[in-house]
Amino acid sequence: MPLKNKEVQPLARTPEEWAVAARALFSGARAFHGKQIFKWIHARGVLDPQQMSDLPKGLRDALEALELPKTMTIATERRAQDATRKLLVQMKDGATVETVLIPSVTGGPNGLPSPVGEDADAAAAVDEEELDQDRDRDLDLGQEKKRVTQCISTQVGCAMGCVFCASGVAGLKRQMTAEEIVAQVLIGKTRLEPGEDLRNVVLMGMGEPLHNYEETSRALRLLTHPDGVALSNRRVTVSTSGLIPEIARLGKDFQGQIGLAISLHAADDATRSSLMPINKKYPLAKLIDALRAYPLPKRRRITIEYTLVAGNNDTPSEAKKLVRLLRDLPVKVNLIPVNPIEARDYGPPSMEGVLAFQKVLCDAGYSCFIRRRRGDDVSAACGQLVLLGAKPKVRVRPSA
Numbered sequence: 001m002p003l004k005n006k007e008v009q010p011l012a013r014t015p016e017e018w019a020v021a022a023r024a025l026f027s028g029a030r031a032f033h034g035k036q037i038f039k040w041i042h043a044r045g046v047l048d049p050q051q052m053s054d055l056p057k058g059l060r061d062a063l064e065a066l067e068l069p070k071t072m073t074i075a076t077e078r079r080a081q082d083a084t085r086k087l088l089v090q091m092k093d094g095a096t097v098e099t100v101l102i103p104s105v106t107g108g109p110n111g112l113p114s115p116v117g118e119d120a121d122a123a124a125a126v127d128e129e130e131l132d133q134d135r136d137r138d139l140d141l142g143q144e145k146k147r148v149t150q151c152i153s154t155q156v157g158c159a160m161g162c163v164f165c166a167s168g169v170a171g172l173k174r175q176m177t178a179e180e181i182v183a184q185v186l187i188g189k190t191r192l193e194p195g196e197d198l199r200n201v202v203l204m205g206m207g208e209p210l211h212n213y214e215e216t217s218r219a220l221r222l223l224t225h226p227d228g229v230a231l232s233n234r235r236v237t238v239s240t241s242g243l244i245p246e247i248a249r250l251g252k253d254f255q256g257q258i259g260l261a262i263s264l265h266a267a268d269d270a271t272r273s274s275l276m277p278i279n280k281k282y283p284l285a286k287l288i289d290a291l292r293a294y295p296l297p298k299r300r301r302i303t304i305e306y307t308l309v310a311g312n313n314d315t316p317s318e319a320k321k322l323v324r325l326l327r328d329l330p331v332k333v334n335l336i337p338v339n340p341i342e343a344r345d346y347g348p349p350s351m352e353g354v355l356a357f358q359k360v361l362c363d364a365g366y367s368c369f370i371r372r373r374r375g376d377d378v379s380a381a382c383g384q385l386v387l388l389g390a391k392p393k394v395r396v397r398p399s400a
C-alpha cells in the first residue's frame, strides 16, 4: 500500500518520497538518488550527508540544511550488568522518551545454548519455536549472534490512564512523529555491541501505539522496508491496551503479519475497567471478538500481557476465568508482576502467587511465561520499560 504523500518528515520518507524531495532540494538530483538516500539513512544508519559518498556534492550540501542528525539525540544512556541498555532520547522540541535495547539471554552450562531456551526475547514477542530455528541457523553458520530486541516508544506520555502505569499517570504530552519513532531504532543500532544483531522491535515503550495510528503504521512500513532496516514483519510487535477499530485496521493494513500483543490484565469487565479505563469504551467481549477476527497467519500467536497486581487480579480463580476467556484463541500468555510506580500504591503478588497463577494456565494447556525484570540496576521511573526484557523465570511447557 503506498504511503500518503503529505508533508513527510525527512526520516519518515520512502525512497520515492526522497526522489521528489531531492529534486526540490537540488536541481541536479535524479530519481535513483531517492533510493540511495533512503539506504544511507535506514540501512546504514548514516545521517551525515557528507558521508553519503555516492551522492553528488551539490545534493550532499543541500541535504545539510535538513539537519538530520538533530532529529534525535541521546540524552543519557545507562547500561545494566546484564547488558540491557536504556537510552533516554531527546527530540528537537526537548521532549524525551525512553528506548531500551535488550540482549537475549542465552548460554547454558559450558557455554552451550541453554536446553530450555531461556530467552523469550523481550516479552516473548516472538514465538519460541522461531527463536529455536534462528539459533539452529546461527549455529549452522558457526556463529551464534546475540539477538537484541529493542523496545520503542510511540507517544510522549499516554492518554489511556492505566492506573499502574507511569505513562498513564503522566497523561499524553504529545504524539511522536513517524520519523521520531523510527529514529529510536536508527539510534539504537548505533549502540549495538560487537556480535549483536537487532532482531526484534517491540512497540511497548511509552505510549499507546494504536492511539497514534498514522505515524505508527508509517513507522512500521519504514522499519520493514527491504531497502532499509529490513526487519521482517513478524519480528515487529505492537502492544496495545485494546483499541478495537485500530486492531482491525492494523490487521487489514499489514495482512496480520505484524505481531500483536494485547494488554489484558483482567478477565472480567469490572476488574479490567478499574485498572484500564479504556475497557469502558472497548469491553472484553468485543476485544476478544477483535482478536478472533485478526488475520493471524497459521502457527503464529497473539501475546496476552497480564500484569499481576496484588489484591486486584491475581487469584487462581481469576486465572481460571482467564482460561475460560481465552478458550480456543491462538495465544500465549506473559505474566508481568507489576512494577510499583511512585505515584500509586500497587504491588506485585508473592512469587508463590505468581507461580500459582501460572500453573492454572499451564495446566489448561497455555504457553505461559513469567516476565523477569531486566536491567534492574538501570531501572528508572517508567514502569513498563524496566520489565520488557523478559525471560521466563520458570518455563513450563503446557501439559496438553
Ligand code: SAH
Pocket (backbone or CB within 6 Å): 158, 162, 164, 165, 166, 203, 204, 205, 206, 207, 208, 209, 239, 240, 241, 261, 262, 263, 305, 307, 336, 337, 338, 339, 340, 341, 383, 384, 385, 387
Ligand atoms: N500502551 C501499550 C504499550 C506500552 S505498555 C500497552 O498498554 O499495551 C507495555 C506493557 O507494559 C503493557 O502490557 C503495560 O500494561 C505494561 N505496564 C505498564 N506499566 C507497568 C508496570 N508498572 N508494571 C508492569 N507492567 C506495566
Ligand code: SF4
Pocket (backbone or CB within 6 Å): 158, 159, 160, 161, 162, 165, 166, 167, 168, 169, 205, 206, 207, 208, 240, 241, 263
Ligand atoms: Fe498507556 Fe499502555 Fe501505560 Fe496503559 S499501560 S497507560 S495504554 S502506556
